[in-house]
Amino acid sequence: MIDVLLLDVNETLTDMESLRDDFEAVGLPRHSLDAWFAATLRDGLALTAAGAYADFRELARELLEAQLVAAGIEPSDEKIATVLSGFTRLSLHPDVEPGLRRVHEAGVRIVTLTNGSVAMSEKVFTDAGIMPFLENRLDVSTPQRWKPHPDAYRYAAEVCGVPVDRMGLAAVHPWDIDGARRAGLQGFYIDRRNTPYPKAFLAPDLVVPDFEGLAAAITR
Structure with a gap:
């Protein structure tokens, strides 16, 4: 075939379910994973449709920072790393x-x-x-x-x-x-x-x- x-x-x-633990560890609800991952795909695909390109990790980082700020949480490098490093685990x-x-x-x-x-x-x-x-x-x-x-x-x-x-x-x-x-x-x-x-x-x-x-x- x-x-x-x-x-x-x-x-x-x-x-990717274990990433929910990482979201919870930085103070975000476990269900935040779904909106964040969907937003990362959405924005990456939108840029591609417009003829542009963004690195997945950088785009994911910026959207995670925005999500933390919206929840009233300081988007420290440590918190960002806690979530993004979860992909390697x-x-x-x-x-x-x-x-x-x-x-x-x-x-x-x-x-x-x-x-x-x-x-x-x-x-x-x-x-x-x-x-x-x-x-x-x-x-x-x-x-x-x-x-x-x-x-x-x-x-x-x-x-x-x-x-x-x-x-x-x-x-x-x-x-x-x-x-x-x-x-x-x-x-x-x-x-x-x-x-x-x-x-x-x-x-x-x-x-x-x-x-x-x-x-x-x-x-x-």
Whole structure:
């Protein structure tokens, strides 16, 4: 079906729930994580749509500072670091390692592509034991276009030296699946929460409950 499996990182591979503890530690409600992460994606995608670019960490930092100020909390460097460093302490969803192991053993090349930075996930992947499965880890700093801009996916295909139609993106975000499909890739929706896929987006080529289900589907 594909030569290269392209992976989204945040939420698709990593379980971000532990970041709620970090928000609570700096005095913000645990649910603040949702608004902050959504705002970071919103502003990054808005800048991309306008033909501009911002680094994920810097944008996330500024939005976190604004959130702290709005809550009447001094946005100290220590508080900012407490939250942002939480990305390096995330765990993977339990289905990721066995699923990727099976994909890797089947000879499918595996590459990550994130709107964040490659460095943010290095410790997480190493600790979880999936680093040997990954041929390459990419972020959008080179094309300077956040996903779902087509240039981000085409950049990954160029690095891998494959036509876009021989690459499939796995993600939990429908907007990411839609962007990949419009760029010519196949799209694999990881639907852990049994969430209906929006009809406004191009439909995925596969809908699976987790990476073990994806591995079974693409290695038959």
